[in-house]
Amino acid sequence: MLTKTWSLSRDRCFAPDPIQRQIAHKFFDNISSLPIVCPHGHVDPALLADPAARFGSPTELLIIPDHYIFRMLYSRGISLESLGIPTTDGSPVETDHRKIWQLFADHFYLFRGTPSGLWLREELTNVFGVDEPLNSRNAGYIYDYLAEKLALPEFSPRALFKRFHIEVLCTTDAASDRLEHHQSLHQEGWTQIRPTFRPDAVVNLDTPGWRENLAKLESSVGREISTYATFIQVLEERRAYFKKMGATATDHSAATPYTAQLSDQEAEAIFTRALAGKLNSFDAQQFTGHMFVEMARMSAEDGLVMQMHCGVTRNHNPAIFERFGSDKGADIPLQLEWTQNLRPLLSAYGNHKNFHLILFGMDESTYSRELAPLAGHYPAVLLGPPWWFHDSVNGMERYFDRVMETAGLYNTAGFNDDTRAFVSIPARHTVWRRVACNWLAGLVVRGLVEEEEGFEMAQALVYDLAKSAYKLD
Structure with a gap:
């Protein structure tokens, strides 16, 4: 048996003021049992499609796939090879999972005061x-303890999905994905697992391996894509297929939210140059900006909610990218400008009754200056929650303080966990719920809202807004 020495504070994420804390507890107690809605994330649907699927070892579950974890360790001089992170060329890395776990445990103190530390602690204790x-x-004792738990049926992905009280979970899937896992899930009645259409790999012409990605799209539709007109037609067909499979949203990522409207002839010329390998950086920027507007046009027609995630320089560390590939903790936020960049798109579709756009950015300075005013005016625009580096107690507090007065609560999209780490989902939602309840309690203490209103606002923030924003009702 483990010796009882570790527990989660009942007051975590709450203010020290006793009156505010008391009200925050009341709000949290009222909403803590609500189902979890996950409208945007990166959980692999294969994990849930196979009834016999398991998470593997504790190292495979908590360390190797999680760039939040190994990013911090790498920053302190621990090599990714020693953490078992696969290389792109297949060169050797550490394969002893107990040894990797020991290295992780030796440096567990690095996560003190970080959101990853908060999530890990809640996962280990509550799950x-x-x-x-x-x-x-x-380290060795806890490794064995976790390994025993992970071997039990009640710790399978499907069992935990039910235990976590997840009402709906949306994955993120390439435009070329045939969605076989979603098909098998739906055949079993697991229709609460929904795909999300993400075409970045073929829409952003400067994506590494773009030609190979286009070939995958060609394979999925069974025909050659040799013109821009065919490209657009195929994307429309794929969106329709995703929608048939339960998708309610699309997702788009670019360094900046630059948008532009090109003529068909201009877009065709750029696409032709891309096919010929003669693309330049200006071409790529113009085409991505144009495709943002095209995707808005398609969303206005088919009703899929459009998400834009902007403001990150991908693969900032070339040595890591060349050896380990993308999504290895080397993505760094950028300074952004939204007002002028989005104007072409919003001029065309910002007032359209069937268009819904959720914005996510990494530059917090734009919260009150641009994002909140845009959401507070355009009927089509909602603000997504604090994203990535700002998915933290302080990041959420800054978001509430800088956004809500101008945008209003009901022009935001609730919360999504945006995670690949399945077992962290309850922890991430709990942090949002606690911080949201604490913020609302502060409004009550200052006389800005009534306590009765606070209960309704808390339910909106943790449940209602996300379901409404992503059309999951």
């Missing part, structure tokens, strides 16, 4: 029942 702080001394 697995670990009640002893992970450290160098007990």
Whole structure:
């Protein structure tokens, strides 16, 4: 048996003021049992499609796939090879999962005060029942304890999905994806697992491996894509297929939210140059900006909610990208400008009754200056929650303080966890719920809203807004 020395504070994420804390507890107690809605994330649907699927070892579950974890370790001089992160060329990395876990435990202190530390602590205690702080001394014991738990049927992905009380979970899927896993899930009645259409790999012409990605799209539709007109037709067909499979949203990522409207002839010329390998950086920027507007046009026609995630320089560390590939913790936020960049798109569709756009950005300075005013005016625009580096207690507090007065609560899209780490989902939602309840309690203490209103606002923030924004009702 583990010795009882570790527990989660009942007051975590709440203000020290006793009156505010008391009200925050009341709000949280009222909403804590609401189902979890996950309208945007990166959980692999294969994990849930196979009834026999398991998470593997504790190392495979918590370390190797999670760039939040190994990013911090790498920043302190620990090589990715020693953490078992696969290389793109297949060169050797550490394969002893107990050894990797020991290295992780030796440096577990690095996560103190970080959102990853908060999530990990809640995962270990609430999901697995670990009640002893992970450290160098007990690393092997806790590894064995977790391995035993993970082998049990009640810790399978499907069992935890039900235990977590997840009402709906949306994955993120390439335009070329045939959605076989979603098909098998739906055949079994698991229709609460929905795809999301993400065409970045073929829409952003400067994506590494763009020609190979286009070939995958050609394979999925069974015909050659040799013109821009065919390209647009295929994307429309794929969107229709995704919608048939339960998708309610699309997702688009670019460094900046630049948008532009090109003529068909201009777009065709750029696409032709891309096919010939003669693309330049200006071409790529113009085409991505144009395709943002085209995707808005398609959303206005088919009703799929459009998400834009902007403001990150991908693969900032070339040595890591060349050896390990993308999504390895080397993505760094950018300074953004939204007002002028989005004007072509919003001029065309910002007032359209059937168009819905959810914006996510990494530059917090734009919250009150641009994003909140845009959402507070255009009927089509909603603000997504604090994203990525700002998915934290402080990031959420800054978001509430800078956005809500101008945009209004009901011009935001609630919360999404945006995670690949399946077992962290409840922890991430709990942090949002606690911080939201604490913020609302502060409004009550200052006399800005009535306590009765606070209860309704809390339910909106943790449940209603996300369902409405993503058309999941």
